[in-house]
Amino acid sequence: MSKLTRRGWMAAGLGVAGAAGAGLAASRAGLVPPITSPLYGAGETLTYAAQRLLTRHSLAREFPRSKIAAKPFANRSKTPNEEYERRQAGGFLDWRLEVDGMVANPLSLSLADVRGLKESSQITQLICEEGWSFVAEWTGTPVSALLELAEAAPQTRYVACECIQEGWKDALDMADALHPQTLVTYAMNGGDLPAMHGGPLRLRVPRQMGYKSLKYLTRLTVTDRMPESVGGGDYSWYAGM
Numbered sequence: 001m002s003k004l005t006r007r008g009w010m011a012a013g014l015g016v017a018g019a020a021g022a023g024l025a026a027s028r029a030g031l032v033p034p035i036t037s038p039l040y041g042a043g044e045t046l047t048y049a050a051q052r053l054l055t056r057h058s059l060a061r062e063f064p065r066s067k068i069a070a071k072p073f074a075n076r077s078k079t080p081n082e083e084y085e086r087r088q089a090g091g092f093l094d095w096r097l098e099v100d101g102m103v104a105n106p107l108s109l110s111l112a113d114v115r116g117l118k119e120s121s122q123i124t125q126l127i128c129e130e131g132w133s134f135v136a137e138w139t140g141t142p143v144s145a146l147l148e149l150a151e152a153a154p155q156t157r158y159v160a161c162e163c164i165q166e167g168w169k170d171a172l173d174m175a176d177a178l179h180p181q182t183l184v185t186y187a188m189n190g191g192d193l194p195a196m197h198g199g200p201l202r203l204r205v206p207r208q209m210g211y212k213s214l215k216y217l218t219r220l221t222v223t224d225r226m227p228e229s230v231g232g233g234d235y236s237w238y239a240g241m
């Protein structure tokens with residue numbers, strides 16, 4: 001990002017300096033603008049938070065296209081269950097991503113809806129705790145864009161993540177949920193996200209170990225309480241790198 005853009009942001013940040021009413025958790029995390037005004041709502045607060053994160057926190061390393069793995073390793077060789085296979089046979093037309101919980105505007109999005117949102121691509125490395133890794137290009141929409149659209153309440157702290165697979169659910173704290181590289185992806189290496197890599201929708205959280213990148217994503221629930229985690233929760237909850 002150019003310095004100019006960055007400065008533009010700072011200015012925008014001062015402009016939204018209003019958004020603070022906002023909530024202790026977020027302000028404790030330093031993600032809420034310093035001055036309060038009723039004029040600015042959750043959306044602006046989230047935007048502010050995302051921008052603060054961008055200027056303040058490190059980004060996961062991005063790679064040149066030449067590093068994309070020819071044969072990315074999938075840690076599964078079968079589909080998660082029969083319900084998944086039924087939906088797959090139907091071309092995932094009835095797949096929905098719900099965004100609910102502490103939001104003013106709950107969402108129930110089809111794949112086409114998700115594809116219609118702000119698009120972001122990254123070439124990053126997925127690193128499994130078992131010791132293997134691969135680089136791929138991932139394309140999707142930032143979780144921050146979804147939370148903004150859903151008008152997530154500013155005082156929320158976590159996003160619980162559910163998928164179609166029994167035994168796997170996880171959660172991100174707001175800092176990771178709003179991180180600009182945290183995406184709900186629908187494409188990998190320019191094609192539809194393959195089933196073995198979590199299609200039709202999966203999280204990508206490139207600043208954390210692979211198990212935080214939940215496959216077969218169906219629901220994001222905004223909450224101010226630490227959600228239950230299983231599957232990925234067998235490992236430590238925070239898997240930052």
Ligand SMILES: Nc1nc2c(c(=O)[nH]1)N[C@H]1C(S)=C(S)[C@@H](COP(=O)(O)O)O[C@H]1N2
Nearest residue numbers: 073074075128165168197210211213214215
């Ligand atoms: N739903 C679901 N998500 C999941 C997993 C899984 O088994 N089920 N495995 C996790 C682990 S441990 C890793 S390392 C990555 C592997 O992603 P890949 O299959 O695309 O290589 O997905 C993560 N997300």
Ligand SMILES: [Mo]
Nearest residue numbers: 128129210211
């Ligand atoms: Mo993993």
